[in-house]
Every structure is written in C-alpha cells, then in structure tokens.
Amino acid sequence: MKREDDFEIRRKHLADLSDEELYERFWKLTEQIVDPLIDLAYNHTSSSIERSVLLRMGFSSIESDVIVAEGLKAGLLGKGMGNVVLKYGDLKGMSYLEAGRQLAQGKGWNEAAALFKGGVVNC
Template sequence: MKREDDFQKRREHLKNLTDEQLYERFWALTEQIVTPMVDLAHNNTSSSIERSVLLRMGFSSIESSKIVQEGMKAKLLGKGMGNVVLKYAELKGINYLDAGRELGEGKGWAEVSGLFRGDK
C-alpha cells in the first residue's frame, strides 16, 4: 500500500510565512509542548528523587537522607535539595559538600529558608 503524498495540502497554512515567522512559530509550538513537562517536573518531586540527586552530587546515602529529612521539615523539598545545597554553599562561601553536611546536621536552615523567601 502506497502512502498518498499530501504534503502540499498539509503545508497550506504555512506556505506564506517568512523564515522569521516560521522560526517564531516553531519556538511557540515547542514552548507549548515543553511547558507542561517543565511544570510537572517543577511542581512534583519526592524525597526519593531528591535523595537520588544528592547521591549524584557526591553525598552518601546517609547524608542524602539527612539533608532530605531536614529539607522536608523546612518545607523546601519543592525547591530541589541539590539547588538548596548549592545556594547555601554560595551564601556561606563554602564547598557544596560541606554545605550539604551542615544542612544534614540541621544547621543553616533558617538562613537558607530566608534566602528562598527573598530575605536579604
């Protein structure tokens, strides 16, 4: 069975667009496709996902669990624990592994919570 060539019919609504208009249309459609996936990833996480991220950053399983537990207490899990650790390290001017260990010990959460609230 041969497929009917309907290219001309399908491109009818695009044939009068300039290259710039086609470029803009491409990125607008791409954004429509990607936005729900980004929203899903941004708004949905779990402690296991966050532990997995921390493991890949070089923390041990025990360290990762402690950081995630403390992050849940601080209600910052949705910010991403890797992100929280990196922001805290930047704030304190220390290595991110040291920053994560401090957070895992329960230290620094008031500061990092303020950072995510927009406190100076």
C-alpha cells in the same frame, strides 16, 4: 496497504509563508510544546530527584537520604535540597559539602529554614 500522499493538502495553510515566517512559526509552536515542560520542572520535584541532585553534588546515598528526609520535614523540598545546602553553606561560610554533612547530622535546619521563610512550592 499503500499510504495515500496527502502532503499537498496538509501544507496548504503553510504554502504562502516565507522562510522567515516558517521559522517564526516553528519556534512559536516549539515554545507552546516546551513551556509546560519547563513549568513542570521548575515547580515540581520529588524526594528521588532531590536525592539524585545531592548524589551528583558528592554526598553519599546515606547523607542524601537524611538531608532529603529532614528537608521534607522542614517543608523545604520545593526549594531544592541542593539549593538549601548551598545557601546554608554560604550563611555559615563553609563549603557546601561541609554544610550538607552538618545538615545530614541534623544540625542547622532551623537556620536553613529561616533562609527560605516565605512561600514554599508544594510538590
């Protein structure tokens, strides 16, 4: 079965637009498509995403599991576990690897939570 060519009909609403207007329309429509995805990425996470971030930061899978589990208990998952580790390291004046390992040992969670007091994004 051959498809009927309806290009001319479908492009009528665009026919009178200049190249600049077409360009602007393209980016406006692109933003409408991408904005919900960006919003979703900024406001939602999961334990597996946070473990993945920590693995890429250089932590072992065991350390990552513990940090995420403790962060979940502290209500900090929505802040990003990599972010929590970095901020805690800054607070303590140590590298993020040292800070993360300390958190993985169960130390420093009260101080880490205090850094993020305020609204926590629910995930």
